Amino acid sequence: MSAADTPAASPQAERDALDESVVEDGRGVRSPLFLAGLAVVLLGALVARWLAVEVPTWTDGAASWLADIGANVDYPVYAVLAGLLLNAVLHGAGLRDRLAAGFRTEFFIKTGLVVLGSTVLLSVIVDAAARSVLQGVLLISGVFAFTWWFAGRLGVDDKLRALLATAVAVCGVSAAIAAAGAVRARREQLAYAAGLVIVFALPSIFVLPALADWFGLSDAVAGAWFGGNIDTTAAVTAAGAIQGDDALQIAAIVKGTQNALIGFVAIGLTAYFAFKVDRGAEKPRAIELWHRFPKFVLGFVVASIVATLWLDQISDAARVDEIKNVTKVFSTYFFTLAFVAIGLEFKVKPLRDAGWRPVAAFGAATVFNLALALLLASVLFHGFELPST
Amino acid sequence: MSELDRGATASEDTDAARSFALSEDWLATVVGLVVVLLALGGVIDSSWLLDGWLGDLL
Numbered sequence: 001m002s003a004a005d006t007p008a009a010s011p012q013a014e015r016d017a018l019d020e021s022v023v024e025d026g027r028g029v030r031s032p033l034f035l036a037g038l039a040v041v042l043l044g045a046l047v048a049r050w051l052a053v054e055v056p057t058w059t060d061g062a063a064s065w066l067a068d069i070g071a072n073v074d075y076p077v078y079a080v081l082a083g084l085l086l087n088a089v090l091h092g093a094g095l096r097d098r099l100a101a102g103f104r105t106e107f108f109i110k111t112g113l114v115v116l117g118s119t120v121l122l123s124v125i126v127d128a129a130a131r132s133v134l135q136g137v138l139l140i141s142g143v144f145a146f147t148w149w150f151a152g153r154l155g156v157d158d159k160l161r162a163l164l165a166t167a168v169a170v171c172g173v174s175a176a177i178a179a180a181g182a183v184r185a186r187r188e189q190l191a192y193a194a195g196l197v198i199v200f201a202l203p204s205i206f207v208l209p210a211l212a213d214w215f216g217l218s219d220a221v222a223g224a225w226f227g228g229n230i231d232t233t234a235a236v237t238a239a240g241a242i243q244g245d246d247a248l249q250i251a252a253i254v255k256g257t258q259n260a261l262i263g264f265v266a267i268g269l270t271a272y273f274a275f276k277v278d279r280g281a282e283k284p285r286a287i288e289l290w291h292r293f294p295k296f297v298l299g300f301v302v303a304s305i306v307a308t309l310w311l312d313q314i315s316d317a318a319r320v321d322e323i324k325n326v327t328k329v330f331s332t333y334f335f336t337l338a339f340v341a342i343g344l345e346f347k348v349k350p351l352r353d354a355g356w357r358p359v360a361a362f363g364a365a366t367v368f369n370l371a372l373a374l375l376l377a378s379v380l381f382h383g384f385e386l387p388s389t
Numbered sequence: 390m391s392e393l394d395r396g397a398t399a400s401e402d403t404d405a406a407r408s409f410a411l412s413e414d415w416l417a418t419v420v421g422l423v424v425v426l427l428a429l430g431g432v433i434d435s436s437w438l439l440d441g442w443l444g445d446l447l
Contacts, residue, residue, distance in 0.1 A: 049439060104413070106410065106413055106414075106417070107413050107416065107417050108417075110413075110414060110417030110418065110421070111417040111420050111421045111424075112421070113421070114417065114418055114420075114421025114422060114424075114425070115421045115424050115425055117421075117425070118425040118428070118429070174410055174414075177410050178410075291411065292411075294414055295411075295414045295415050295418045296414055296417050296418045296421070298418065299417070299418035299419075299421050299422055302422060303421065303422060303425045306425065306426070306429070307425065307429060310429045311429075322434065322435060323428055323429060323431075325435065326428045326433055326434060326435055326437070326438070327424070327425060327428045329438050329439075330424050330428065330433070333439075334421075
């Protein structure tokens with residue numbers, strides 16, 4: 001057994017195995033190294049943007065396959081690769097973990113999604129809402145139940161399997177953090193779960209858009225598939241951005257809906273552990289639904305409402321286009337920062353530290369999630385059309 | 390330190406992580422909405438983009 005699923009591991013062994021950089025608790029933000037970490041993310045974003053602009057011109061006129069690659073590789077790919085490259089350099093220099101407080105993937109992606117909300121027509125959110133909620137409820141229930149059962153069969157500790165099941169079924173690291181609070185998990189269990197999320201999410205950024213093309217999925221179905229099964233919001237956004245603007249809009253709506261359902265999962269876990277596992281633990285309270293509700297989802301909807309109403313009042317089409325362009329570019333800036341940060345956060349250490357049982361449970365759950373999400377997205381978003389803007 | 394004590398300490402750590410995640414969530418929401426409002430109001434325009442003065446600065 002590994003340190004992750006051995007309850008009686010020694011305190012020293014736990015400290016040795018603990019990788020805290022993936023799970024930020026705010027203390028690192030007060031460090032001067034925070035600004036240095038932010039500067040690294042900014043540098044990666046500038047390199048990514050430079051490559052996105054320059055590579056197509058370098059490959060123009062080259063062999064047709066090379067020109068195709070240069071013309072079709074989008075900024076999320078360059079951003080993730082820039083993050084991975086900087087990750088390797090900083091790791092080699094022994095600086096990566098010291099600067100990790102500045103790798104604020106969650107902040108960048110949530111800010112970008114709120115800004116993106118202003119580019120999504122309110123009617124699209126309304127049209128997609130019912131399908132998204134239904135897909136979210138079915139997917140979360142199915143994937144959580146499978147992961148809980150399968151990890152139990154492998155003998156994974158109850159608290160760790162609650163974290164793994166919540167992370168893979170709902171929304172990755174932020175869901176694992178919510179579940180850790182609900183079940184009173186140990187910090188190293190949270191670090192392992194969060195690390196596994198990132199290790200599994202990163203390849204999906206590249207693999208899923210390729211599979212979506214291979215399956216011939218429409219943009220709406222592809223977006224719903226990405227939003228339903230990729231664990232982290234940042235990786236969902238990256239895959240959606242690679243697929244195209246329409247897929248990105250649907251992916252953001254579907255993922256936002258799943259994020260919004262985390263409160264119900266956290267309350268259910270709190271109740272289960274309070275009444276079944278740890279009878280002395282704090283009982284769940286309804287106010288937790290609000291506390292755990294992801295506020296950026298509200299921001300996304302508010303931005304869409306405000307922008308839809310505001311732009312309706314402007315008769316000058318050029319002015320409307322100018323505003324839409326500015327908000328779209330600003331959301332792209334925040335996304336680029338997030339994609340660089342997720343490349344910087346990637347590390348294989350959690351795979352080694354967690355042992356084979358949590359990794360096998362998480363891998364099997366990911367495959368199950370892929371299949372169930374594809375089925376649900378294909379049924380629920382079949383024929384869904386986005387208005388041309 | 391007993392197993393129970395160590396568990397309590399670790400839970401405080403995960404509570405701190407959760408609390409920080411929630412405040413970061415609020416901050417991202419406010420910053421995002423401010424950017425949207427500034428863009429709608431015309432305070433931020435295309436001159437702010439990387440091919441504008443921001444690009445020249447960087």
